[in-house]
Each structure stands twice: as structure tokens, then as C-alpha cells.
Amino acid sequence: MKKAIRGSITERNVAAAFANESMTVSRYSFFSKIAFDEGLKPAGDVFAEIMEDEKRHAATLFRFFEGTSVELKLTLPMIPAGKTSENISNSIKVENTAWNIRYPEFAKIAREEGFPEIAKVFDNLANDEKLHEGRLQKAGKPQ
Ligand SMILES: [Fe+2]
Ligand SMILES: [Fe+2]
Structure with a gap:
């Protein structure tokens, strides 16, 4: 039987990561629209x-x-919407x-707590976020 995450630090980390990812979906949706409005289609596409x-x-x-339900002490990035160049550098x-x-x-905590499947998910997310940083670095360079 799969170990329950209830009450673990990993449960709180899953919740914090979900909150962060969900916030990022909204933020990138806004940043994409701003880029399209500025006529910067490649940047708009990257954000989308x-x-x-x-x-x-x-x-x-x-x-x-x-x-x-879990109670969290959350640190969320309160990035204001700016021009696309600023949105890119803040997102990086x-x-x-x-x-x-x-x-x-x-991932480290999930492994220590005995949740290897969740640790692997966090590893995969880290890989993706690294790729995102690279894509944004590229999008931020003058065409
Ligand atoms: Fe993500
Ligand atoms: Fe990302």
C-alpha cells in the first residue's frame, strides 16, 4: 500500500508547489498577453x-x-506586470x-520521508524549470 502523505512535510511541499505552479499559470497567461499586445509574438508564444x-x-x-487541508507559510513571488523585457528577466x-x-x-525531503515517487516528480519539475529558464534567456535576447 502506498504511504499516506497526510501530516508530512512533503504534503505541505506538494501544496506549496501546487500553489506556486497555479500562480505561475496565471502570471504567464498575463505576460503572454502583454507580449502579444506589444507586438512581440515570439515572447508571447514562449510565455504561452x-x-x-x-x-x-x-x-x-x-x-x-x-x-x-494544510496550513502553509508561503513565499510567493509578487512580480508586478511590466513590459515584456522586465517580465522575462523577472521570470528568469x-x-x-x-x-x-x-x-x-x-525532492530531498520527500526522499527522506519515504516518498520516492513524489521526489521523482520534484526532480522532473526542477528539470523543466531549468529548461524554462533557458527558453526565457533566449527569448530575452535581442532578435
Ligand atoms: Fe513549473
Ligand atoms: Fe517553469
């Missing part, structure tokens, strides 16, 4: 495509919900924190 990945990330985390920082700090830490 990455948004779809973040939506998949949220859906993957959602699979581990067990019907309880957020992606970097996700793959460099948050998800490796969450």
Missing part, C-alpha cells in the same frame, strides 16, 4: 507554451492530494529559484 507546462506541473502535483529569476533551490530541497 511555458504556461502549458506549468499547468501540467500543477496537474501532476494535484494527483498527490489526499483530501485534507523565479524559474532559477524553482529549479535551483525549491525543487531540489523538496
